[in-house]
Amino acid sequence: MSILQSHLAGRWQSGEGPGTPLVNPATDEVLAHASSAGIDLGEAVTFARTVGGPALAALSFAERAAALKALSAAIHEQREPLIDIAIANGGNTRGDAKFDLDGATGTLAAYAAFARSLPERPFVTDGDPIQLGRAPRFMGQHLLVPRQGVAVHVNAFNFPAWGMAEKMACALLAGLPVLEKPGTPTAAVAEAIAKIIVDSSILPEGAFSFLAGSARDLLDHVDAQDCVAFTGSSGTAQHFRRHDAFTVRGARLNVEADSLNAAVIGPDIDDGVDAFDLFLREVRREVTQKTGQKCTAIRRILVPAERLDMVCEALSGELSSVQVGDPTAKTTRMGPLTNAEQLASVQEGIGRLATVADVVSGGPDRLGDVGAFIAPTLLRAADGHADALHAEEVFGPVVSVMPYDGSVEEAAALVNKGGGSLATSVFSDDRKFAGALTLAIAPWTGRVYLADSRSADHVTGHGLVLPSCTHGGPGRAGGGEELGGLRGLAFYSQRIAVQAGRALIDGTFSAGE
Numbered sequence: 001m002s003i004l005q006s007h008l009a010g011r012w013q014s015g016e017g018p019g020t021p022l023v024n025p026a027t028d029e030v031l032a033h034a035s036s037a038g039i040d041l042g043e044a045v046t047f048a049r050t051v052g053g054p055a056l057a058a059l060s061f062a063e064r065a066a067a068l069k070a071l072s073a074a075i076h077e078q079r080e081p082l083i084d085i086a087i088a089n090g091g092n093t094r095g096d097a098k099f100d101l102d103g104a105t106g107t108l109a110a111y112a113a114f115a116r117s118l119p120e121r122p123f124v125t126d127g128d129p130i131q132l133g134r135a136p137r138f139m140g141q142h143l144l145v146p147r148q149g150v151a152v153h154v155n156a157f158n159f160p161a162w163g164m165a166e167k168m169a170c171a172l173l174a175g176l177p178v179l180e181k182p183g184t185p186t187a188a189v190a191e192a193i194a195k196i197i198v199d200s201s202i203l204p205e206g207a208f209s210f211l212a213g214s215a216r217d218l219l220d221h222v223d224a225q226d227c228v229a230f231t232g233s234s235g236t237a238q239h240f241r242r243h244d245a246f247t248v249r250g251a252r253l254n255v256e257a258d259s260l261n262a263a264v265i266g267p268d269i270d271d272g273v274d275a276f277d278l279f280l281r282e283v284r285r286e287v288t289q290k291t292g293q294k295c296t297a298i299r300r301i302l303v304p305a306e307r308l309d310m311v312c313e314a315l316s317g318e319l320s321s322v323q324v325g326d327p328t329a330k331t332t333r334m335g336p337l338t339n340a341e342q343l344a345s346v347q348e349g350i351g352r353l354a355t356v357a358d359v360v361s362g363g364p365d366r367l368g369d370v371g372a373f374i375a376p377t378l379l380r381a382a383d384g385h386a387d388a389l390h391a392e393e394v395f396g397p398v399v400s401v402m403p404y405d406g407s408v409e410e411a412a413a414l415v416n417k418g419g420g421s422l423a424t425s426v427f428s429d430d431r432k433f434a435g436a437l438t439l440a441i442a443p444w445t446g447r448v449y450l451a452d453s454r455s456a457d458h459v460t461g462h463g464l465v466l467p468s469c470t471h472g473g474p475g476r477a478g479g480g481e482e483l484g485g486l487r488g489l490a491f492y493s494q495r496i497a498v499q500a501g502r503a504l505i506d507g508t509f510s511a512g513e
Contacts, residue, residue, distance in 0.1 A: 052206025266428025420475020
């Protein structure tokens with residue numbers, strides 16, 4: 001049986017004790033164990049900060065970008081064996097595994113390309129020079145300079161490759177060494193990628209560290225210049241926020257947590273139009289891809305009341321036809337949940353939703369005697385304002401349909417009742433409705449995806465996290481922000497204002513030099 005290893009302080013290390021089991025969720029077979037017990041995490045952080053930090057700082061943006069491009073190629077070269085690991089440890093179908101891995105390599109390559117616009121100096125100007133007096137002889141210039149700490153990344157179990165890569169890309173390009181801690185249930189993929197990174201020697205020593213198993217006292221070693229990016233549950237996020245690393249020492253924290261993402265059908269959309277067909281395809285994919293274990297998945301669907309029956313019938317047909325089963329089978333379109341604990345959580349969540357909504361298809365019953373299988377589940381609520389519909393994210397293949405009166409005002413009220421979302425989709429050919437709803441939900445939504453019949457053949461998809469656009473959301477969604485092209489570097493940089501004579505600003509700090 002495999003024991004996952006950590007790469008910390010410049011060497012591979014194994015934790016003590018049995019640790020946490022990693023299973024094949026299709027067969028319940030234990031594949032590996034992960035433990036961090038006995039590993040000196042203080043030594044790991046110090047090594048990354050004092051060895052990896054200066055080594056990265058000595059590289060230009062172009063050299064860091066070249067490293068990202070090379071990492072993307074090295075990981076992609078091992079795509080097939082990584083897919084096999086993702087299928088075994090994560091219950092992924094081949095398509096789901098490719099989605100995760102290609103998202104990872106694509107994001108690394110994208111940030112290598114974004115860096116082409118960066119200068120050959122160790123800082124980035126933020127805006128144009130600002131005249132500070134009556135005459136343009138004394139100016140101000142904002143700069144983004146690298147911090148002198150470590151980027152600690154605590155990632156979720158659902159995207160062991162992509163989640164790690166999207167954080168790494170921004171931090172490494174900004175000049176911070178990274179310490180990656182994957183979600184333990186699916187950490188076999190992350191460990192395999194870590195071995196590729198270390199064996200490639202593409203990054204300087206100390207620029208990449210990897211922790212398998214529990215984070216233990218990791219935050220106790222985080223200091224003022226360090227940056228922590230966390231993706232996971234809101235409960236764990238609250239624990240992070242209360243830690244002295246942030247409340248006392250002032251380290252930076254970025255959080256992506258729960259998200260009750262919504263899809264809204266405009267009052268102009270009916271069966272037969274291209275936008276409705278697109279809606280059906282998007283919902284089917286968002287409910288079943290990764291077995292619904294996606295932070296951007298659609299959880300709530302708002303439908304004009306008079307079309308509620310029609311939409312439920314169409315969606316039930318889409319979801320009931322999905323083949324659930326062995327993820328290695330070519331005919332399978334949805335595999336199991338990640339493990340038995342995740343299955344129990346989803347079953348309990350369906351039970352709570354069923355107190356205010358009727359199960360139209362699927363349901364909480366486990367499929368089969370082995371594995372964490374469950375059917376795609378559609379619920380129909382008569383009252384869209386029922387609190388349970390907007391109370392918690394059921395992290396699985398579960399979606400609730402609810403009515404609204406067709407107005408921008410009620411649609412916005414229901415979307416916003418979720419308390420903050422990563423993404424909301426609006427399916428409408430009425431530009432006035434789509435535009436007004438976008439502005440009404442914008443304070444509570446990180447990204448709004450507008451889909452109409454005219455763009456149906458060109459859309460990127462509700463749940464696709466693009467490296468060129470920001471990813472994050474307010475409130476329940478964590479209040480954080482990642483990616484967004486070169487905006488992603490800001491979290492790992494210090495913004496300073498330089499006030500000096502114009503000659504010094506122009507000659508040393510301005511964007512034109």
